[in-house]
Amino acid sequence: MAVAQTAKRKKKRDWYRLGFIALFLLPALAILGTFMFYPIKETFRLSFMRSSGFGEEIYVGWRNYQRIFASPEFRQGFVNVFKWAFWSVAIQIPLAFFIAFTCVNFRTRIIGRLRGVYYLSNVLPSAITAMLGVFIFSPTSGVIKTFAKTTGWKWLESIDWLGNPKLAFWSLFALATWAYIGFGIIYLMANIEQIPTEIREAALIDGATQWQYAWRVVIPYVSYAIRVQAILATVGSIKLFDLPYMVTLGGPRNATVTLGITLYREAFLNWQYGRGAAIGVVIFLICLVITIFQFSFVNDHSATDHSI
């Protein structure tokens, strides 16, 4: 009798719990369902059609996919975004970590003042960032050009920042690092600050230097945050569009083309909406695979035993 009652109560509690979960997920899922998943479903469907986006649709099977994979532009975009993703993770995250760590652990007045600064470039709309990039690299009135003219450094003057296919990628990458790194810094800062002070003091009393402390304690502690950061940077790179398009249009000779740019070219410039949709689907799937891989392959320290 008593057992049955507890079971009943437990069941009731389970239903309550389930209702709570549903209630809390509802707003997010409702908004996403309406404004994201419906259009995505449409896009998946269109990726099998020949369509200019105007209603007339011819089923072409996998042809769009065959076409885009055969296109050198798409392949170059593929290479570029992975290159971009790799260097984002390899350069931006360590740099962000360095700034975040030092800002938290070298608590002097100067650094206290500075730490609010690093995020500033992140608040600009990307069109503005692109324009600043042009102001910097422009061969007529750019910062670098003018500097080279004043100093008389011919070698600097003749560098083709955006026009040399080998260099353009890095010019843009530098611009992007400047524009996007702020979030990583603030996010890592917030996570490093979560480390209980006694852990820090214990480590330092044991005679560890700041750098040993960073390496042995902080990085393992915020590894999950770093991993999230890596995913955000990777996915952000793979769907990158704004900055390279607005500064170089993907040129010269596709040196800065991204999958996002090929998507835009196909869907909006070439009026091949079906092919554009197919590129969108490919971007989507790449991101999905990478994320699942990153989340499941590396052990998630705070996972599982959290359920209340």
Next chain:
Amino acid sequence: MRRKKVSQYTEEFEAPKSQRRLSVSSVLVHIALILLALIVISPLIIPFFFTFKTPLEFAYNPWGLPEKLRWSNFEQAWKMVRIGEGLRNSLQVCIGAVLFTVPPAAMAGYIFAFYRSRVTNVLFYVVMAGFFVPVHMVLIPLYQFSTKIGITNTFPGVFLPIAAFGIPFWTIIYRSFYSGLPKDMVEAGRIDGAGHFTVFMRIIFPMAKPATVLAVLLSFMGGWSDFIIGLIMLSSQSKFTMQLRISQFIGNLGANYFPQYAAGVIISSLPTIILYLIFHKYIIQGTTLAGAIKG
């Protein structure tokens, strides 16, 4: 009250004596950080070199100091942007974007962090999938759908899609942030017999304040920076947001009006920079607060 908090914060920055010693690495770190800060700030100063000049003055001498402070470029931009109306429109979009991004993401992130089961894990990937979508991929279906339900040329028609693009990102951030919280705090709440909702409202959500400050600030700025969704959804001039108007202004000039461009750059970025300067204190405060709770 607030003053006190701020002073606490500065006190915390007066580091223990042992760290005040000037070591080589500390000097190097200072130099590096100052340099990096300069790199971050300097591009933001560029437009001020350009904007006070006439086209000819700019053409011959882009980087010199202006002959005198000419405000005509600003006046033009100001007139075109109709700043009062533009700000009001952008504000509505931004507030809508914040309201429909942050609470849903905070709630969903909570479920995904603490109620893990096979189903919620799958749902997490479903939500996260929204983050993988490049915006150009969905523009045409999105617009067609919005026409069907009649929300084109309205502000919800702009901020709801913006929210849809923001929720996945912030759900990921919230989930990771909650996961970093000390488990004993959560369990303590649970032992006290508090309900699901109470634990969230009383313990978890307040502790995630740094994430929330960040989310509010950044979704606001996301709404502010949006161009493409506003462009697609809005069709009357009176509803255009700041970004649309800046783009109109710049795009109306042709390819070569750098001084006016610079005015546009300043007008469109200044509000967010001011906002950031006001609120970045809260970010820092928020994070130290979280540290204090745990310490």
Next chain:
Amino acid sequence: MSRSKLSVLLVMTLASLLILSSVALAKTTLTIWAVDGLELDDPHHYYVQNLVKTFLADNPDIDIDWVAFGSEGAALNNRIRVALAANVGPDIFQSWGGTFMGEFARMGKLLDLTEELSDVPTSEAAKAAMSYDGRLYGIAPFFAIAGLYVNEGIFEELGLEVPTTIAELEAVAEKLVANGIQPFAVGARDEWPILATYMYLVNRYGGTIFDDAVARKVRFDAEPFVQAGLKIQEWSKRGFFGNTPMSEGYGDAQLLMQTGQAAMQISGSWLCGLYADPNQTDQTIGFYAVPVLEGGVGKVTDLAGMTDVGFVATATAADKKDAVVRFLTYAMSVEAAEKEAGRVASIPGVNPPNRLTGMASDVFTQAETIQFWWDQNLPPALTTPVNLTIQSFLMDDTDVKAELARYELLVEDELGSVR
């Protein structure tokens, strides 16, 4: 008359008066989406500003809802595409005509105005640009032709003559390089600005071969296309486009011309307003026909051009046809076009506003054939690739023939193989 009859009459009169007055009061609103705005006090916008102001004053029964999108990032084009795909949109939108407009016409999204606009005086070239499949969909009050801008001050100083042949052009360019002046401003970072130069070179080598290529009589990697591409590459190697042509945006190119750092530019006559404005430049710039090639096929009267300002009506405006036609007709009037400060009018009887525009007008009136800007004349799927292909010729290590062969494959896919 009985009282009741009288009252019925009274009521009827009142009612009809009411109806009449409400009809008179109901204004038709024309929604117009445009590139150029009405707010900016800038010579570039005088035409549209006066157009709207005067038209509204003359037509009290019409209201205009003018929405300007600017030219940033093809904002208007993208907006129009998305809107018309969902069958909503403005009544009129600004368009350069050509194949972009043609695609909309093919989809039945535009309003056929062939009869209504048949009496409006215009140039044949402008009319052709605003037509698709023999039907007329809009108007183009201004027409831009591409030509050779020359900094006459620099030429005088160095004792140079304006070249009439390609050989002379190259000699001039050599001399300019030797004097530290960039011969050509281009702005190839923005892709399309190099197209004008290439179009002319192809014409000078092969005449109207482009039309044959589109009609699939010759391949796009035929000899004249290759020769023109190699010529651009050769010029680039000789420094005719400066040291950093691919970093140079179209705005940079203009700046180079305005400050006398570059001496020539092959581009559209839309720049006349800018280069004739003493607030924008202190150089004396002239406009000439592009030189011919000795022994080549193309003639000096073969021009490249496109509409400069144009308006197209959409199918959603069918029930406002009268108002639409009135607006478009007025937009083509001499009175409206005379307010323009820099463009070449395609309406007969409009006096050019300045010397430079006059020079461009003269070149325009001598035209025997007008080749539309390729990127306005090819199907949309081929326009971005053609610009990318031509842009690549500026790089030393590009295999011109291979690039053109690759482009030919795309064309075959879209238009079929050469018969």
